[in-house]
Amino acid sequence: MVPFKPMRKGLLIGILLAVLIPLLGMGSEGGKVEETARDFLRKVLSQKAFEIKELKYSFDPGLGLYVVAVLLKEGGRERPVLLYLSRDMRFVIAGRVYDASSGRELSRDHFETLMGSLPAGGPEKVNLEGVSLRGPVLGKGEEVILVSNPHCSHCRQLVPRLLERVKRQGGFSLYYKGMFFGRDRELEEAMECVRQKRPELFWDFVRECYSRPKGEALKWLRSILGEDFLKGCRSEAILEALQRDDREVREKIGVKGIPAVIFRGRLYEGTRSIERALFGTPSQAKEVSGKGVKAP
Numbered sequence: 001m002v003p004f005k006p007m008r009k010g011l012l013i014g015i016l017l018a019v020l021i022p023l024l025g026m027g028s029e030g031g032k033v034e035e036t037a038r039d040f041l042r043k044v045l046s047q048k049a050f051e052i053k054e055l056k057y058s059f060d061p062g063l064g065l066y067v068v069a070v071l072l073k074e075g076g077r078e079r080p081v082l083l084y085l086s087r088d089m090r091f092v093i094a095g096r097v098y099d100a101s102s103g104r105e106l107s108r109d110h111f112e113t114l115m116g117s118l119p120a121g122g123p124e125k126v127n128l129e130g131v132s133l134r135g136p137v138l139g140k141g142e143e144v145i146l147v148s149n150p151h152c153s154h155c156r157q158l159v160p161r162l163l164e165r166v167k168r169q170g171g172f173s174l175y176y177k178g179m180f181f182g183r184d185r186e187l188e189e190a191m192e193c194v195r196q197k198r199p200e201l202f203w204d205f206v207r208e209c210y211s212r213p214k215g216e217a218l219k220w221l222r223s224i225l226g227e228d229f230l231k232g233c234r235s236e237a238i239l240e241a242l243q244r245d246d247r248e249v250r251e252k253i254g255v256k257g258i259p260a261v262i263f264r265g266r267l268y269e270g271t272r273s274i275e276r277a278l279f280g281t282p283s284q285a286k287e288v289s290g291k292g293v294k295a296p
Contacts, residue, residue, distance in 0.1 A: 033057050036089045037068045041081070050074045056114040059087075063097070069114040077124060082111050124254070124267045131248050133175050136199045138163065141171035144278065145262040147249045149181035149188070150209040150217075155259040158271045159210040163203065165279060172278070176206065179258055180246045185239075187214055190221060192241050193233035198225065 034055060041052065054071040066085040071078060084093040096107040133145065146162070148155040166172050176195075178188055187209050195202045201224065208217040218230065249255045253262065260269045261277070268277045 032089055033066050033068065033085060036085060036092070037070065037083055040083065040092050041070065041072075053078065054115065057085075058114060060110070065093070067110045067114065069111045071115065080111055080115070082107050125265055126253050126262055126267045128253070128262065128265075131252050132244070133177075134195070135175075136195070136202050138174040138203045139166045139170055139172050141173055142264070143175070144172045145175045145177060147177050147179050147253070147255050147260040147262070148210075148258055149179055150191070150214075151182045151184060151187070152258050154271060156210050158259045158274065160207060162274070162278075163207055169279075176202075177245045177249050178242060179249050179255060179260075180242075181258065184214075185242070187217065188242055189233050189238050190218060190230060192238045193230070194221070196238070196241070197229075197232075201225075 034057065037055060037057070038052065041050070051073040052070060053073050055068065057066055057068040059065075060067050063084070064087065066087070068083040068085060070081040070083065072081055081094070084097065085091070096105055097110070098105050128145075133143075144166075146159070148159055150156065150159075163174075166174050178191070180188075191202070191205060191209060194205045201221075205217070205221060208220045211217075212220070222230065249260075253267065255267065255269070257269045259271065259274060260267060261274050262268075263277050266277075268274045
């Protein structure tokens with residue numbers, strides 16, 4: 001047995017200070033965590049009336065991030081939101097987090113550890129009254145409205161797979177509505193221009209826009225329609241059509257994250273929920289988006 005040696009008083013005080021100072025720091029940071037999370041939600045949901053019913057947070061030393069679980073109430077609907085904040089409060093990450101070594105999703109555990117459980121509920125019912133649906137339509141069958149943007153990385157993973165499965169399996173009539181994401185409108189303007197002027201090429205061009213970098217997709221279009229086609233694509237009619245689609249999906253349908261689809265009167269957001277709703281099981285491809293990317 002190793003004999004016990006009394007700890008020197010100075011050493012003991014030093015250890016206590018080393019433990020207490022970080023704990024005191026965490027307490028002072030705590031108020032800023034909640035303030036930062038609330039301020040972020042106010043900014044990204046500025047066009048929606050919402051109430052924060054509950055907000056809890058903790059610091060995850062393994063991630064080196066604050067985990068913030070929020071229960072939002074919008075109208076009569078409650079939905080969970082999970083945010084990750086950097087220690088200096090400069091960055092907010094919205095979405096799922098996975099363990100790189102095992103591939104296991106951690107976000108659900110994070111939310112349930114803080115809140116107890118996820119709120120019950122399924123995909124939201126939507127009212128399509130006053131929502132315009134424009135062709136061309138891909139396939140024949142049950143109506144599916146795809147809401148997406150070629151600059152959304154999660155959309156770029158889903159849309160090519162979705163188009164391939166609709167063409168191969170059939171059973172759906174697929175409509176496309178755009179939603180603004182970021183500031184670059186060049187691809188969106190080109191897609192709308194093709195839709196209005198050369199609709200027979202629309203879905204082929206959609207595939208190119210979601211499968212290739214912007215420059216290559218536009219090069220593909222020029223190789224078919226000529227160098228001058230895109231010069232006539234920046235017009236008021238094109239911009240108005242894009243703005244109308246964005247306004248309808250946000251305000252009338254209530255889309256909050258993309259990719260999204262409306263199917264059988266319900267709104268599905270995120271790759272997994274979309275593929276499950278349309279095809280029964282999610283794709284075996286790597287899942288990178290839970291509730292979809294928050295549209296700015």
